Amino acid sequence: MKYQKPKGTADVLPDTSRLWDYVETKSRQIFDRYRFGEIRVPMFESYDLYARSSGDTSDIVTKEMYDFHDKGDRHMALRPEGTAGVVRAFVENKLYGPEYPKPYRVYYMGPMFRYERPQSGRQREFHQIGVEAFGSESPLLDTEVIQLGVDLLHAVGVHDLRLAINTLGDPATRDAYHQALVDYFAPHRAELSEDSQIRLEKNPLRILDSKDPRDKVFVKDAPSILDYLTPAAQNHFAAVKTALDGLNIDYTVDPTMVRGLDYYNHTIFEIMTSSPAFGNKELTVLAGGRYDGLVEQFGGPATPGVGFGIGLERLILLVQQAQQLPPAPDLNVYIVSLNDQAGEEALRLAHAIRNAGFTVDMDFMARKAKGQFKTANRENAQLVITLGEDELANQVASIKQMATGKQQQVPFNTVENNFQSIYQHLVEEGEQE
């Protein structure tokens, strides 16, 4: 084969894209109800934008960034996540201005990229649906965003959700907790995994997320961030929990939950579900949190923000598992043509009938009548129009109702000008009998 798709990409073919469309359409309906508007931002930005927002110290960022130098020798990167670009747009378009209602709420959906080795559920090009809400510190906004996520998942038929929440607190909290973790783990340094020994230097929080059994022994009794919250952070978290209770949204507090990105603080949350689609393993489909301070870091005025992202590929699998595909659209008419001249007439009639609002297909392979009927049958055509020498000579179409097998003649004229009434007579009234 001469060409193959780039590593880690996928072609979405019509059968599956119907499912994508379904999920996207449902999502938009939910966003409308919550008054989130769509924002479309570039699929690539300056490399520095992503590197800085994600935490440029981590070599992870450079390792997984899909970056390149353009012809002007600018260092660019395909967007690895949605938030950074949206925050940049928020600042650049001065959306913090007084003329915009606060909080300023947007959603996006589209491809993201990361340069890594493809494996289970991970591709180099993947898709996310995400939301961001700027300008309010209210814990009620955190809660509304969570509620939005839950609603969205319900809307596409994904149930059995588990919401996990945690707080990373404010900067003072993080500093104190950081120190506490270092104090706790340092004496066991030699007993930790090699990776965690490095994490201890760079980002002790990540040790909590380790899968290595050597680390888990100590993680079990590690200090909890909940004990290091400043009063303000504590109040915020408590208010989120109260609001969730008020909405009857179940949740579990997971004090070991962390985020890979540096910009998160205060509330972070994940929605998990287990499904046969994933071998009944519990997997996260939605993750988000608060990122007060990010707008400021990007050169805007101090503006709080909160949002989440959903991995679309994963969600699609869930939806596919949870419910049957939305049915393919009906084929109203299939036109069988028996010679070249009839083919030309078929083209004309097809156009007229389509203009009347019906779906029409016809043969382009010069196949025999039997073969064309087979196709019509396979595509579930309601009506089949046959055009051959006789029909052309008499300027009439033979129209067959596939359900009953009855066939009758209708002048071309009527087919072209009043197909609606033919259809009503043959199909809709037929159904009532």
Next chain:
RNA sequence: GCGGUAUUGGUGAAGUGGUUAACACAUCGGUUUGUGGUACCGACAUGCGUGGGUUCGAUUCCCACAUACCGCCCCA
């Protein structure tokens, strides 16, 4: 970046160091003129991911590369 497994037609696949690469599904055609199902008949990989090598001879052995899947790292 590291490791494991895999790669045969439109699809699912069997198979062997040597003159015709099973079988099934799908598709197309036929079983007398232009009508859906079934049955029966026929057609359908000069080719076994790509490039090298070993060999008298490779789809089968070896190497490299590509891609896919599964792990590690990491996770946006």
